[in-house]
Amino acid sequence: MNKSNLAHMGLMMSALCVCVTQAAAAETYPARPLRLVVPTGAGGFTDVLSRVVAQHLGESLGQRVVVDNRPGAGSIVGSEIVAKSPPDGYTMMMAFTPHSINSSLYAKLPYDALKDFSPVTMVAAVTLVLTAHPSLPTKNIRELIALAKQRPGQINYGSVGSGSLGHLGAELFKSLGRVSITHVPYKGAPQANSALLSGEVSMFFDTPPSSLPLIKAGRVRALGVSTRKRLALLPDVPAIAEVVPGYEVIGWNGIVVPAGTPQSIIDRLHTEIAKVLRTPSVSTQLTSQGIDPVGDSPAQFSAFIKSDTEKWARVIREAGIKPD
DSSP states (O other): OOHHHHHHHHHHHHHHHHHHHHHHHHHHOOSSOEEEEESSOTTSHHHHHHHHHHHHHHHHHTSOEEEEEOOOGGGHHHHHHHHTSOSSSSEEEEEETHHHHHHHHSSOOSSOTTTSEEEEEEEEEEEOEEEEOTTSSOSSHHHHHHHHHHSTTTOEEEESSTTSHHHHHHHHHHHHHTOOOEEEEOSSHHHHHHHHHHTSSSEEEEOHHHHHHHHHTTSSEEEEESSSSOOTTSTTSOBGGGTSTTOOOEEEEEEEEETTOOHHHHHHHHHHHHHHHHSHHHHHHHHTTTEEEOOOOHHHHHHHHHHHHHHHHHHHHHHTOOOO
16 A cells, blocks of 8 residues: 555544544533633623523533633633633633624734634624613604704714724714714713713613613603614614615624534534523513524524624724724
């Protein structure tokens, strides 16, 4: 047998060993508790969602899923931990929108958001609601655009910080709607909402869980929603895209694992998480807050992250946005 044949046989044996190893891993997986890294602090929506998923997924897999909060640097701290973890299916992360923003917002990251992670499934999709202080003399998006063109730069809006989804969503609105509105960043959602309620700012792109009670109480007015379809809980509030063609902003949460995790394990996790999201108690808990449970395939989620990353890269570049 010549050297070429020997080399070819060696490659075949190596490939066979990998397949056998992966098959064995999938057969016994999971053999110990799993860790779900949450790159935010305790108490926020991403944390609460993670704990709901962890509890039900643990019951489904027959192993505990431990939530590990690793906040810091706009999700970068937790993301780096997961990117550098063994790709064995025992470490996951509840990624959210900054995962597709940070690559363009920061000059350098300690990981590659697209190459160092394997998407498993989107867990939840969130629309943003453009809320306004009652003193703003507009009742809808069309009136807002007309007013903003009459008063360029005079209407201000709050956000939870430069580079946040609400900030980028407003910049996209400015670009597509061809208006000038002024950004006022705050340290977090409570501060931005307080500024809106006091009239310090006129508008705020908020999430349904925190905006719906304020809208129902008449303390703020809903002008539009950021996704292309209307929010079921606010059927009379139009999608911004109905007036501004091409406008779409989706907040999201989803499970990713370190790149190199065996596909068989990724598929198992996807199957079990999708099953959790179809559980009536979980589905109802999310939809009652205006959140859509998703559970799409790894390929679909991967394509979404890539598209989302490209979209926000354009907005960040064109608006010259820098992190706080």
